[in-house]
Amino acid sequence: MKLSYYLLCFFLVFTSCKKTKTDLTKITAKTIAIDSTITSAAAIDSMVAPYKEKLAAEMQEILSYTAKDLVKNDGDMQSSLGNLMADMTFxxxxxxxxxxxxKSIDFALFNYGGIRATIPKGNITKASAFKLMPFENELVVVELTGKKINELIHYFIKNKKAHPLSKSISLIINDNKYDLKIHGDTFDETKNYTVLTSDYLQSGGDKMVFFKDPVKLTKLDYKVRDAIIHYLKKVDTIQTTIDNRVILK
Known part of the structure; x- marks a missing residue:
């Protein structure tokens, strides 16, 4: 009798510990829409509200004024807004x-696609600066050989876009040939030149690979957007136009 009892207990323990094979037979999903009908917590709203109000007020701060719309497509391989951006940061x-x-910077070059908004006629607010440059890109200066400057100019010509170039440049383009002056001096391929750009472009962004592996890289610890804001604050009325920095023949 005792033997039968022990055998029964052993059988029950063995079968209770045995792993049962399971198979996944069905997966279900449910979409929960997040929209204005969902009520937010009142405590969180009250905590965030002062910061939202402060930020909204800061964005409406008037920095400068422009008598005309500033856009990036009002010229051939240059623009009023592109010229302004390059000159402001320079x-x-x-x-x-x-x-x-x-030392001094020789010239500045940025990319056409980096201009993310226009600046409409009238008061220029801080919000306009954030829309123009919403990224956290920082300004850097690269020292490039004359050979790399030649690559830069050929990229500019081949790309056929109004990439922002500073007013220290005088570039005459005739087909694939060019005449370049920097601060009034004829370009010398045996010399090195310093170029202001963004850390994004310096890393090869927008296929500007000529910025990579420079002779020297100087980080300014200065955001592109901050430079724009600081310039606008010190200039009452913006004066920018299409000029002779890039001439097509």
Whole structure:
């Protein structure tokens, strides 16, 4: 009797510990829409509200004024907005670069696609600056050989876009040939030149691979957007136009 009892207990323990094979037979999913009908927590709303109000007020701060719409497509391989962007960043970055290196920047180059908005006629607010440059890109200066500058100019010609170039450049394009002056001096391929750009482009963004592996890289720890805002704050009325920095023949 005892033996039968022990055998029964052993059988029950063995069968209770045995793993049962399971198979996945069905997966179901449910979409929960998140929209204005979902009520947010009142406590969170009240906590966030002052910061939202402060941010909204800051974005409406008037920095400068423009008598006309500034756009990136009103010229051939240059534009009023592109010229302004290159000149603004050049003017704000050059003193910083001088303080670090005791040298001056030769010119600035950015990309057409980096201009993300227009600046409409009238008061220019801080919100306009954020729309123009919504990214956290920072300004850097690269020292390039004359050979790399030649690659840069050929990229500019082949790309056929109004990439922002600073006013220190005088570029005459005739088919695939060019005549280049920098600060009034004829380009010398045996010399090195310093070019202001963004860290994104310096890493090869927008296929600007000529910026990679420079002779020297100087990081300014200065956001492109901050340079724009600081320039706009110090200039009452913006003056920019299509000029002779790029001439097509």
């Amino acid at each position: 003017d704000m970055a050059n003193p910083i670069f001088k303080e670090i290196t005791n």
